[in-house]
Amino acid sequence: MVERKSQHSQNSEYSYQLPPSLELGDAKLPINKDCIFCEMLISKGNMVYEDDLVYVFKDIDPDAQYHYQMIPKWHIKNLAQLNSENALHRHLVSHFYDKGFSLVKMLHPDLINSDIAQIKDADADLLRIGFHRPKCTSIDHLHMHMMVGKRKWKASWQFCWLFYRSISDVKSELVDKAKVAKL
Template sequence: MEDCIFCKIIKGEIPSKKIYEDDNVYAFYDINPGAPVHFLVIPKEHIESVNSLNEDNAEIVSHIFKTINKLVSELGIDKNGYRIVNNTGKDGGQTVHHMHFHVLGGRSLAWPPG
């Protein structure tokens, strides 16, 4: 998608503070963090949302969660806990229409959020 901000970040057209990249996913720190540690993990393939998953692309979610598991351990937030957030669609609060998972940690997070 030419106008997708996350696709532009993956291509290097928009700068980001990358923390991980492989052939299938890209992880970077959120520019407006909601916690001391706040990063996003996105598939490199443009998938609009969880609603766009199908038999051809669904395994990317497993890879994303394996990546999250690796990164939370490296960043030291695995012991005390963290939150993984995925917003889907307008009513779900999705503002960038490229599937992504926020990972927030580093302090106690209230529930419900907000």
């Protein structure tokens, strides 16, 4: 649920109320009124999927046959701001992981094998799910690319993929290592 904090100020801010199912208290998380992705959350522009934590939309300048962006419903600048000690960040990354693979499977069953284990190990030419590292992010709002099908080659693409992290790598680093550390 997105709510306006103040309707009287020119610089009014937005915040996102976490769903009660997360049991993380009454935390309200920020939405940046100057961020194009936060603006999409508010306007519900180009939506493909939405739930309590994430919003998914079609990329307006696709790098593949099918290209989607998954963003959290509050403003997190980039991967560098995620912390394995933060329970909400771990939950969000796990959700990105699970929802990313299930969405591409649902949206493109003709291109993606129905076996989820094979999807996660798919050829990078068919499926890429992940993030650009901060040196190569074009928008300062955490966003996960979900690209399915034939890729379109752009001049900047090869350089930017040097700064790419798969969702599997991010989950392993933030969620799986945190679980092992607790043992």
